[in-house]
Amino acid sequence: MKCARCNKRAEIELKYSGEFLCGNCFIRLFEKRVRRNIRSNRLLKPTDKTAVALSGGKDSTVVLHILNDLHKRAPRSELIAISIDQGMGKFQEKSLNAAKAICKKLGVKQYVYSFGEEFGLTMDEIVERSKRLKNPAPACSYCGVLRRKLLNDKARELGITKIATGHNLDDEIQSSLMNFIRGDLDRIARMGAIAGVIKNEKFIPRIKPLRECPEEEVRVYAGLKRIEFETSRCPYSEDAFRRTIREVIDRIEERHPGSKFQILKSTDRLISILRSETRPGEIGRCRICGDLTSGDLCKACQIKREFGLD
Ligand SMILES: [Zn+2]
Ligand SMILES: [Zn+2]
Known part of the structure; x- marks a missing residue:
């Protein structure tokens, strides 16, 4: 099979477009998609001081690599990484080591903050204690809220103007469908390539450069570019509802290729309708x-x- 764009030997099949691509043409397509998202949604300005929320996993590591390339071409921009030590046993140690190694390799300054020092409890301790609560929430929701809070507070102290996260297309449409099924349209209105568009001095805008990239393609891209990342998974099980939604969406995509992009497209239309029709609630x-x-x-x-x- 030959590459649809350059006639070299094809390595990757894009089921949703029926195209076969060689490694180089795939890399070009992937990076073009990320740059288009950054440009058309105005995620970055040439003078931004950006912090990548770097876990050491594949998504945030790919974001760091791509933003580092862009940063080199924008002399007035700044780029750092912030890693959060949530305190989750061996997994945490491994992923933090991976994050540290990438920053060293790319020459990006890294800041590390820990739940233990900042909140007084590690995630391991929070999960242990939550078992004694009457209605404990899933571990992910404690972790997500505290992580966002710590990232935002520290980024503000460092004078950061944008926080870049590793959210990919799959993460985004899973959240969209979850909110839709829960009837939480207010939350859908707050989604998007730039999350939390409310102008506020305490809130640093969060951007998602990989929002239009399917998770599988992020993995393929990292492999082709030989980007090293930590592959082990978080010890706490994924939110059960998210897991169900993930399985359903994956099955739909398998039978009807291209559906994932369509869900994102519908989400974006919904976001713009919701934002224009509803007044933000009392905040x-x-x-x-x-x-x-x-x-x-x-x-x-x-x-x-x-x-x-x-
Ligand atoms: Zn090619
Ligand atoms: Zn508070």
């Missing part, structure tokens, strides 16, 4: 930390209170 400030929240306390402060950390 107040968290009584403890001052972050924006619709309630009395923000999610992170609620969790801290639940575990007696405030």
Whole structure:
């Protein structure tokens, strides 16, 4: 089989377009898709000081590589990495080591902050303690909220103007469908290539350069570019609802290639309709930390209170 674009030997089949591509043409297509997302959604300005939220896994590692290439061509921009040590046993150690090695290799300055030092409890301890709660939430939701809070607070202290995350197409459409099924359209309105568009001095905009890239293609890209990352998985099981949605979407894609892109397209239309038709709800400030929240306390402060950390 020959590459559809250059006639070299094809290595990759894109089921959704029926194309066969060689490694080089695939790399070009992948990078073009990321750059188009950055450009058309205005994710970055030439003067941005960007922090990549770097876990050491494939997605955030690929983001760091691509943004580092762009940064070299934008002399007024700055790029750093922030890694969070959530305190999750051996897995944490391995992924932090991988993150450290990548930063060293690329010459990117890395900052590491830990749950243990900043909140007084590691994720391992939070999961242990949550077993004693009446209605414990899935580990992912504690971890996600606290991680976002720590990233945002530290990025602000460092004078960061954008936080780049590794969210790929699969992550994004899973969240979209989950919110849709839960009836949480307000949350869909807050999704998008730049999350949290509300202008606020306490909130650093989060950008998702890989939002239009299927997870499988991120993996293929990392392999072709010989980008090293940590492959082991988080010890805490994935949110059960997300797992179901992932399986359903994967099955639909298998039988109807191209569906994943269509779900993203529908999500984007929905986001723009929702944003134009609904007024943002009353937004107040968290009584403890001052972050924006619709309630009395923000999610992170609620969790801290639940575990007696405030
Ligand atoms: Zn080719
Ligand atoms: Zn708060």
